[in-house]
Each structure stands twice: as structure tokens, then as C-alpha cells.
Amino acid sequence: GTCCSYRLRDALHPLWQSPLSIPGGTRQSPIDIQWRDSIFDPYLRPLKISYDPDTCLHIWNNGYSFLVEFEDSMDKSIIMGGPLENQYRLKQFHFHWGAINEWGSEHTIDSRVYPAELHLVHWNAVKYESFEEAVMEGNGLAVIGVFLKLGAYHEGLQKLVDALPAVKHKDEIVEFDTFDPSCLLPSCPDYWTYAGSLTTPPLTESVTWIIKKKAIEVDENQLEAFRMLLFTSPGEEEKRMVDNFRPLQPLMNRTVRSSFQ
Ligand SMILES: COc1ccc(C[C@H]2SC(=S)NC2=O)c(OC)c1
Ligand SMILES: [Zn+2]
Numbered sequence: 001g002t003c004c005s006y007r008l009r010d011a012l013h014p015l016w017q018s019p020l021s022i023p024g025g026t027r028q029s030p031i032d033i034q035w036r037d038s039i040f041d042p043y044l045r046p047l048k049i050s051y052d053p054d055t056c057l058h059i060w061n062n063g064y065s066f067l068v069e070f071e072d073s074m075d076k077s078i079i080m081g082g083p084l085e086n087q088y089r090l091k092q093f094h095f096h097w098g099a100i101n102e103w104g105s106e107h108t109i110d111s112r113v114y115p116a117e118l119h120l121v122h123w124n125a126v127k128y129e130s131f132e133e134a135v136m137e138g139n140g141l142a143v144i145g146v147f148l149k150l151g152a153y154h155e156g157l158q159k160l161v162d163a164l165p166a167v168k169h170k171d172e173i174v175e176f177d178t179f180d181p182s183c184l185l186p187s188c189p190d191y192w193t194y195a196g197s198l199t200t201p202p203l204t205e206s207v208t209w210i211i212k213k214k215a216i217e218v219d220e221n222q223l224e225a226f227r228m229l230l231f232t233s234p235g236e237e238e239k240r241m242v243d244n245f246r247p248l249q250p251l252m253n254r255t256v257r258s259s260f261q
Contacts, residue, residue: 028203029198030106030107031249032108038192038258040260040261047084048079049078055072055077055090056178058173059176063171063232065244066226070090070091072125086127088122088141090121093181094119097242097245098116098243099242101115104117104243114147114148117245120146120184121143122141136204141206143208149216151217154218160179161221168228169234184216185212186214189259190213192213193258195208197249228240
């Protein structure tokens, strides 16, 4: 369909200019998840998520996306279960989105593209001393991916949207007192999981992906608020922060498992 032709459009931003690939990469992300090829795994446990809203630190524009970072010196905001052998600590969450609603997500489901995708990034604090160390290890990170689709206004997202004008430019940062990211998760427990990578440099193959089957709904104004952000610093020629997604990567020798039949 027309939507996938857009996927071939390389985003203009230098980071995504050419489909970045790393030599010898065998488990790169994002991928297209073919529903019919995913394999139900009855041994997959329910994902257990418990976030402490008081661990929320700040929201900032890092020049690629806007991210909300969390205090991760203790096991206060954690996930476990699902495909995970250890407990993982929440470090940050951020989004990827398009210039228009026709594209924006990194992963796709049967080639269906969503207007945006949320990534909740966690690191294996049982096995590693720091996030930076975990980023380099095969079982170091666990990222929950949630698709955003155009629909009803999202109450929980609005607190983030209201803070965006304060982080319009690269490197702007603003205190964020309490925020509970579980309000951004769909109520349906179903997910796919596969072994993948970071989707920006250093592209390390350290991510256990957990992609939620159900999308959350956000309205047009909320998506437009993302598109008002800038890649650029104050004083530079303004470049709108849009199309900050990586092109699809080859599945290679991987299977995607589903937690549902
Ligand atoms: C140096 O370590 C990094 C660098 C970049 C990101 C963000 C990338 S990776 C992803 S998933 N989505 C993104 O935009 C990290 O996130 C875990 C970790
Ligand atoms: Zn991401």
C-alpha cells in the first residue's frame, strides 16, 4: 500500500539519512513483525510492571527525541517476568514519530506503520553495575514498545504534552516531579518478544524487545505537539523534530514469540 512506500523515504535527519547498519549485525532493530509467523510460547509469563512515580526526574530534548528520565540507583521502578530472567530497572522513556500520521513508528505489524511508538527503556541491574555497562551486553536491556494510534484524547499523555514547549530546543531540560509511565500502557497484557538492538548508535545488540499488541490512542493535537519540537539548539536554523525513526532491519535468523494465541 502507499503507507509502506513512505517507509522507503529516508528521514532527512543525518542520523537516519542512510539505513544505518553495523557490520556483522545479526539481531538489529526495528523489524516488521509478521503476526502469522510469530510463535505462541506458553512458557512466557505475564509481564510484571511496577513503577514508582516519585522516581521521575526530568524531561529533556536530547536532539533525537524527548525523554523522561528516572532515578535508577535502587529497584524502585522495575519490570520482571515475561521473557525476562532478571529484574530490570526503568531508566527512561521516549518516543519516535513521523511528520504526518501515515508513518512514525519504528516497528511495524504486518507492514502496518503507526504514527508513533513509545519506548520504555530498562536495564538489567541484577547482572550489571550501570546502564552504560548493560547497554553493551546481550541481556543488558529490556525495552517495552507501545504503538500510538490516532483516536481519543489521552489523559495521561497530556501531562507530557504540556511540558513540551519548555523543551522545544535540543539540550533544554525541565524538572518533572511525579509521573507514572504505566498510564501509557494498554490494559491488554498481550505482547510479542524478540532479541534485537538499540535503534540509534551505538546500535548494540543488547535489547530484549517486548512489543505490546494493542496500541494506545492519542488525538491529533497531542501528536502535533510532538512535531513542534526541534532537533536544533536555540539560535540555529530551526529543524522540526519529526521522522526520528530507523528504517526496518532484516529479521535474519530470528523468531518472534507471542504471549497470546
Ligand atoms: C548509549 O545508549 C543508548 C543510546 C541511545 C538510546 C536510545 C535509542 S535505543 C532505542 S530502543 N531507542 C532509541 O531512540 C538508548 O536507549 C536504550 C541507549
Ligand atoms: Zn527508541
